[in-house]
Amino acid sequence: MRWVVNNLVEKIIELKNVGYKNILSTISLDIERGDYVAIIGPNGGGKSTLLKLILKLLKKESGEISLFSTPQDKFKDFYKIGYVAQNSVQIDTNFPATVHEIINLGFAHKTSLFTKSSEQEREYMEYLMEKFAISDIKDYQIGSLSGGQRQRAMITRALVNQPEVLILDEPNAGIDENSQETFYTLLRELNQSKKLTVIFVTHDLGRLKNDVNKVFHINKVLS
Numbered sequence: 001m002r003w004v005v006n007n008l009v010e011k012i013i014e015l016k017n018v019g020y021k022n023i024l025s026t027i028s029l030d031i032e033r034g035d036y037v038a039i040i041g042p043n044g045g046g047k048s049t050l051l052k053l054i055l056k057l058l059k060k061e062s063g064e065i066s067l068f069s070t071p072q073d074k075f076k077d078f079y080k081i082g083y084v085a086q087n088s089v090q091i092d093t094n095f096p097a098t099v100h101e102i103i104n105l106g107f108a109h110k111t112s113l114f115t116k117s118s119e120q121e122r123e124y125m126e127y128l129m130e131k132f133a134i135s136d137i138k139d140y141q142i143g144s145l146s147g148g149q150r151q152r153a154m155i156t157r158a159l160v161n162q163p164e165v166l167i168l169d170e171p172n173a174g175i176d177e178n179s180q181e182t183f184y185t186l187l188r189e190l191n192q193s194k195k196l197t198v199i200f201v202t203h204d205l206g207r208l209k210n211d212v213n214k215v216f217h218i219n220k221v222l223s
């Protein structure tokens with residue numbers, strides 16, 4: 001007899017008939033723990049809007065959204081979801097914070113001015129900064145970095161907190177080949193070993209085709 005231990009499907013994100021303005025209508029989708037999802041579609045198709053609706057950065061106008069089997073209205077644990085926004089490189093260049101400080105914001109939900117991240121968390125942060133080659137520039141002002149360096153810092157920030165879901169809106173724009181490869185490999189490892197759920201908006205499905213198990217095609221409602 002074989003063990004049947006984890007036969008239960010754990011739904012992490014569920015959308016039922018979600019609509020928003022004239023951009024999205026009756027979007028339904030299920031994302032389960034451990035899924036590696038690609039979201040594709042044309043410019044202006046509504047991909048970024050969809051992610052913002054999931055993250056409650058925009059308020060849906062119709063339909064239902066559940067996160068970790070909880071209606072979105074009642075869901076509080078947004079720290080379980082890491083997010084790298086599409087335009088995260090276009091940060092105000094005068095923003096007065098160093099790379100290190102920005103990455104530390106990844107722990108913001110549990111640390112305050114008076115508490116510190118644990119030794120283990122700091123080690124993981126060092127490991128990620130090393131991997132993304134930003135250790136040497138960690139004391140630089142975020143605004144003084146190149147676009148690609150800044151994007152790598154934003155990805156590190158989303159990962160330090162070890163989220164259960166990572167939502168990435170074209171995170172590779174402006175990142176060089178080497179760093180992209182590091183990123184794809186790390187995501188693959190986290191997806192396979194930790195069951196990290198990955199949601200990746202991309203215009204380059206070819207690069208991800210061996211990693212993803214679901215693809216959603218989003219296109220604006222034609223009116």
Ligand SMILES: Nc1ncnc2c1ncn2[C@@H]1O[C@H](COP(=O)(O)OP(=O)(O)OP(=O)(O)O)[C@@H](O)[C@H]1O
Nearest residue numbers: 021023041042043044045046047048049050086220
């Ligand atoms: N808050 C808003 N209110 C009204 N329209 C909006 C709003 N935000 C975005 N839009 C419009 O909604 C459409 C979808 O935009 P969105 O950014 O979601 O597309 P996208 O699929 O992410 O495109 P891209 O591949 O270029 O990133 C666009 O026509 C955009 O102008």
Ligand SMILES: [Mg+2]
Nearest residue numbers: 047048086169
């Ligand atoms: Mg977009």
